Amino acid sequence: MSIKNAFYAQSGGVTAVINASAAGVIETARQHSGKIGTVYAGRNGIIGALTEDLIDTSLESATDIARLKHTPSGAFGSCRYKLKSVETHKEQYERLIEVFKAHNIGYFFYNGGGDSADTCYKVAQLSETMGYPIQAIHVPKTVDNDLPITDCCPGFGSVAKYVATSIREAGYDVASMSKTSTKVFILEVMGRHAGWITAACGLAAEAEGEGPHILLFPEIEFDEAAFLAKVKAAVEKYDHCVIGVSEGIKNKDGKFLSETGLKDAFGHAQLGGVAPTIAQLVKDKLGYKYHWAVADYLQRAARHIASKTDVEQAYALGKAAVEMALAGKNSVMPAIRRLNDSPYQWDIVEAPLSKVANVEKFMPRDFITPDGFHITDACRRYLSPLIEGEDYPPFKNGLPNYVRLQNRLITKKLPEFNV
Amino acid sequence: MSIKNAFYAQSGGVTAVINASAAGVIETARQHSGKIGTVYAGRNGIIGALTEDLIDTSLESATDIARLKHTPSGAFGSCRYKLKSVETHKEQYERLIEVFKAHNIGYFFYNGGGDSADTCYKVAQLSETMGYPIQAIHVPKTVDNDLPITDCCPGFGSVAKYVATSIREAGYDVASMSKTSTKVFILEVMGRHAGWITAACGLAAEAEGEGPHILLFPEIEFDEAAFLAKVKAAVEKYDHCVIGVSEGIKNKDGKFLSETGLKDAFGHAQLGGVAPTIAQLVKDKLGYKYHWAVADYLQRAARHIASKTDVEQAYALGKAAVEMALAGKNSVMPAIRRLNDSPYQWDIVEAPLSKVANVEKFMPRDFITPDGFHITDACRRYLSPLIEGEDYPPFKNGLPNYVRLQNRLITKKLPEFNV
Numbered sequence: 001m002s003i004k005n006a007f008y009a010q011s012g013g014v015t016a017v018i019n020a021s022a023a024g025v026i027e028t029a030r031q032h033s034g035k036i037g038t039v040y041a042g043r044n045g046i047i048g049a050l051t052e053d054l055i056d057t058s059l060e061s062a063t064d065i066a067r068l069k070h071t072p073s074g075a076f077g078s079c080r081y082k083l084k085s086v087e088t089h090k091e092q093y094e095r096l097i098e099v100f101k102a103h104n105i106g107y108f109f110y111n112g113g114g115d116s117a118d119t120c121y122k123v124a125q126l127s128e129t130m131g132y133p134i135q136a137i138h139v140p141k142t143v144d145n146d147l148p149i150t151d152c153c154p155g156f157g158s159v160a161k162y163v164a165t166s167i168r169e170a171g172y173d174v175a176s177m178s179k180t181s182t183k184v185f186i187l188e189v190m191g192r193h194a195g196w197i198t199a200a201c202g203l204a205a206e207a208e209g210e211g212p213h214i215l216l217f218p219e220i221e222f223d224e225a226a227f228l229a230k231v232k233a234a235v236e237k238y239d240h241c242v243i244g245v246s247e248g249i250k251n252k253d254g255k256f257l258s259e260t261g262l263k264d265a266f267g268h269a270q271l272g273g274v275a276p277t278i279a280q281l282v283k284d285k286l287g288y289k290y291h292w293a294v295a296d297y298l299q300r301a302a303r304h305i306a307s308k309t310d311v312e313q314a315y316a317l318g319k320a321a322v323e324m325a326l327a328g329k330n331s332v333m334p335a336i337r338r339l340n341d342s343p344y345q346w347d348i349v350e351a352p353l354s355k356v357a358n359v360e361k362f363m364p365r366d367f368i369t370p371d372g373f374h375i376t377d378a379c380r381r382y383l384s385p386l387i388e389g390e391d392y393p394p395f396k397n398g399l400p401n402y403v404r405l406q407n408r409l410i411t412k413k414l415p416e417f418n419v
Numbered sequence: 420m421s422i423k424n425a426f427y428a429q430s431g432g433v434t435a436v437i438n439a440s441a442a443g444v445i446e447t448a449r450q451h452s453g454k455i456g457t458v459y460a461g462r463n464g465i466i467g468a469l470t471e472d473l474i475d476t477s478l479e480s481a482t483d484i485a486r487l488k489h490t491p492s493g494a495f496g497s498c499r500y501k502l503k504s505v506e507t508h509k510e511q512y513e514r515l516i517e518v519f520k521a522h523n524i525g526y527f528f529y530n531g532g533g534d535s536a537d538t539c540y541k542v543a544q545l546s547e548t549m550g551y552p553i554q555a556i557h558v559p560k561t562v563d564n565d566l567p568i569t570d571c572c573p574g575f576g577s578v579a580k581y582v583a584t585s586i587r588e589a590g591y592d593v594a595s596m597s598k599t600s601t602k603v604f605i606l607e608v609m610g611r612h613a614g615w616i617t618a619a620c621g622l623a624a625e626a627e628g629e630g631p632h633i634l635l636f637p638e639i640e641f642d643e644a645a646f647l648a649k650v651k652a653a654v655e656k657y658d659h660c661v662i663g664v665s666e667g668i669k670n671k672d673g674k675f676l677s678e679t680g681l682k683d684a685f686g687h688a689q690l691g692g693v694a695p696t697i698a699q700l701v702k703d704k705l706g707y708k709y710h711w712a713v714a715d716y717l718q719r720a721a722r723h724i725a726s727k728t729d730v731e732q733a734y735a736l737g738k739a740a741v742e743m744a745l746a747g748k749n750s751v752m753p754a755i756r757r758l759n760d761s762p763y764q765w766d767i768v769e770a771p772l773s774k775v776a777n778v779e780k781f782m783p784r785d786f787i788t789p790d791g792f793h794i795t796d797a798c799r800r801y802l803s804p805l806i807e808g809e810d811y812p813p814f815k816n817g818l819p820n821y822v823r824l825q826n827r828l829i830t831k832k833l834p835e836f837n838v
Contacts, residue, residue: 014595016588073591080598164818167690169435169720172492172821176433179463180498185716204818220796227519275713276692293715294694297604301588307817398726399583399623399804402591 003035004106006325007049008057009042010074010141011081011112011119015155016162016303017314018141019068019075021111024318025139026057026065035326040103043409045079046110046119050419052099052412059408067403069315070393072303075405081419083119086129095417096123097132102413105324107135111318113142113153117333118357123333137321138333138353141301141314145196148359149351150335152386154262154317155300157310160200161387163189163244166295168204171211171242174291178240183288184231185211185242188275189295192248195219195363197299201244202375203383211242212374216278218222218248220364220372222257228285230373235288247274304400308389309344320348344385422454423525425744426468428461428477429493429539429560430500430531433573435581435722436733437530437560438487438494443737444528444558445476445484454745459522462828463798464498465529465538469838471518471831478827486822488734489812491722494824500838502538505548514836515542516551521832526554526744530737532561532572536752543750556740557752557772560733562719564615567778568770569754571737571805574719579619580806581721582608582663585714587623590630590661593710595642597659602707603650604661607694608714611667614638614782615697616718620663622793622802630661630791635697637667638782639791641676642707649705649792654707666693725742727808728763739767763804 008025010018029036037086041055042048048055055076057065068075086093099105110120117138124136140147145156167187174185191197195217202215213234216222234241249257257274265307282288313336320334331353339345367379375383393400427444429437441460450822467474470486474495476484487494505512518524529539536557543555559566564575576837586606593604610616614636621634632653635641653660668676676693694711701707730753739753750772759762786798794802812819 010595014592047598071591072588074595077598078595080596081599082838161817165719165723166721166823168818169491170716172490173433173716173720176493176497177431177499179466179496180500187717203816204819206816207823262641273695277694291715292713293717294711294713295717296710296712297589297592298585298606298712298714298717301592302585304584357443389817390811390812390814392809395809397622397625397803398580398808399625401588402587404626 003037005037005104006039006107006109006409007042007100007105008109009045009048010076010078010110011045011110011116013143013300014074014078015141015143015300016155016158016306017311018111019073020311020314021139021141021154022075023065023068024315025109025322028322030321032326036107036322037104040105040410041076043407044077044084047079047419049099050095050417052417054103054108054410055407056410060405062204064403064405066200069311070299070303071402076407082115083122086122087316093126093130093342097126097130100132100134101344102403105141106133109137109321111139113144114147114358114360117147117353121331121353121357124215124353131247132264135330137224137325137329138356139317139321140333143197144191144194146194146360146362148184148356148361151338151346152336154310154314156196157307157386158302159190159197159299160203160383161307162299163187163197163201164203164387164419165294165305167201167212167244170293171204174240174242181289182291183235183240184279184282184290186275186278186292187244187295188247188292189244190251190299191218191246193360193362194270195246198244198246199363199367199375200383200387203387204308209238212244213238213241213315214243215375216243216245216249217363217368217372218246218250219370222249222251224281227284231282234288243278245274245278247275264333300408306391307387309386311391316348321348324350341381341385344388422456424456425458425526425528426461426519426524427458427528428464428467428530429495429497430464430529430535431497432562432719433493433497434560434562434719435577435725436573436730438492439730439733440530440560440573440737441494442484442487443734444741447738447741451741451745455526455741456523458525459829460495462826463496464500465502466498466500466838468571469514471836473522473829474826475829479824483822483824488730489722490821491720495826501534502541505541512545512549514834516545516549517833519551519553525552528556528558528740530558530560532563533566533777533779536566536772540750540772540776543772543798552743554749554760556744556748557775558736558740559752559754563610563613565613565779565781567775567780568572569818570765571755573729573733575615576726576732576805577721578609578718579622579802580615580726581718581724582606582616582620582714583622583806584724586620586661586663589625589712592754593634593659593661600708601710602654602659602733603701603709605664605694605697605709605711606714607664607666607711609718610665612637612779612781614665617663618782618786618794618798619802619806622799622806628657630674631663632657632660633662633792634794635662635664635668635715636782636787636791637665637669639787641668641670643700650701650704663698663699664693668693691758722812725810726806727810728805735767743769753831760800760804763807782816
């Protein structure tokens, strides 16, 4: 087996633990230097492969690579860029092959969510479609937790821990203030189509009366009257009401409650700002004083409160991806298989990319209570282990001490290519 | 010296560490049971004293009182309620004295900010104005850090650590995304008139190019043209721009950029939502894709990332308040005195309430850079020690394990009183 170099890139929205997967890939590849040469990281995802902007990770020290395990964001830059079909955009694939050839790249590790799995799947077919021998392995990542087959997606557990912690803390706060001030608190969380993050807020409600009292899922059509009745009942019973709401909730016409009109590169609507909309509704219809928060990037970047389980899985999946490559696999994704709920036990299995790409996993209906406003015990059993354990980063000067790599680009060998 | 009971209450917006001050008061009082009898906590602040809703803290276990040290929010309920003047509302003061007499209360500990210091000051004058012997000690607390005399205010250091950590994390995130997606990220933080929390965001910018690149202070009139030029320059240089903005920034007419029109019980405008306003401005004028977050209650409730320094000071000030009472003091507030910046050294001194009540401490102009958009080294020297150290709460089921006290009310002895 001749030594081939590897390409690794990060794609889509970044997370608190995607760099732990990067560390898993790079450290494992380094342990097999007889088979894998240099790991080149794409600067800004697949775009780096197209433009030949390749970061030489071998120039980073072992210490710095290890520090990736506790550094949020995408250390090499990410992108929202989906390869078009081979039929319509053959030149992109020809360029990829040109770059791979020029740098002796035989392994392709792509770290992303559903859209990225599709890109990875297309690259995996290059041997077949274009005659270039490459092994493409997808490393799962998405805070939305909406990839199929795998028990969960790295990045999600840490967001889940962050939102559940935050809504518990804010719930304690508003409970102290409700006598003369705020009665209703609303936290808006991510999750465009799947309500997994919203569901995670529900973990904070462990005791009678403890918030969140209401969850608004994107899977459940927003029913204004039922919602307002629920808010009123909570305030009458507990003197306050804590609400977790997905950015993606829709009305009965299927329209997002708060759509900015912008669309991202994948054609998805850019959302944000449903919390103030809900807050105004509560104020107008019920007259309660409110506060609202929009966590936005804070939630997915919050490495300081990452789930230990999530960090471990992110690393393990990066490692497994390399091991699968070494075992000659192509067009697969290492996936988490749950063996037991409590204590949580899991191992890693192989998922074919054909069954992963472009498939979105929604919340099972029985994870949501019949009235549509909270999570069930089944959901709690599923979610609880994913936020288990703390894995604090080191601190310096009172702040998390994250690594910035050198990210030195290799010398280009090819002519320019416009993306 | 006969044994007198004590009254303790929490006032105004709560914090991540106000309960640590409560623990300081209660534990210290328990150690002096020969002089201080029961500590009664007002349910919902001073309102509890007026309505005779007194919580018997002696029924709480030592373990649960100790757990207050790591529990955010106000364990006994807070209020936004300021006593009027003795001249116009004598009946309120007569009622207070009636309640104090009925329950043999000789010590009054009030845990709050500027408005609460005023209430405490009025109570401290009761011996003089109404002939009732009481010692009133104010325990400082406010995330706004705007009390005079004291080096800092408990609650602030933890918010400072939270916002600096969060904006660093979000800054790493947007830096990863900027190639094809978000260029500008805006975090809105609290601080109605004083820019201390906004300044704390600036601590995250330790290295060249690291966000936040721009801070918008309430002390500095918002200059749209200068701001937009600054955003453009940052994006051109770093491909992204991270902005920390105070909820209280005002335009040249002195109007809040985002005023909801609501006012709280103290007559202050209720703010929130300046981040989307700024984001829209950036989009309209510069065309950059943005994300924004509003931390709201999350920032002041974030006990999971509290500053160890802050927790220690909050506890120490509660303890010192009781010690001052035992030393026969009245109408004072224990205050932090800074002895050295690095390593941070401090002790506790006595501040007269006459010099604390209704005095707001603003950022010194030399803590803000000449262009008005960032903090100076002097500011950094002041702020850095306040976020030093971590003091994680215990976790259970993956979530912070906070205490809820029993909060058992004593039997009332007096007729009802309407507040």
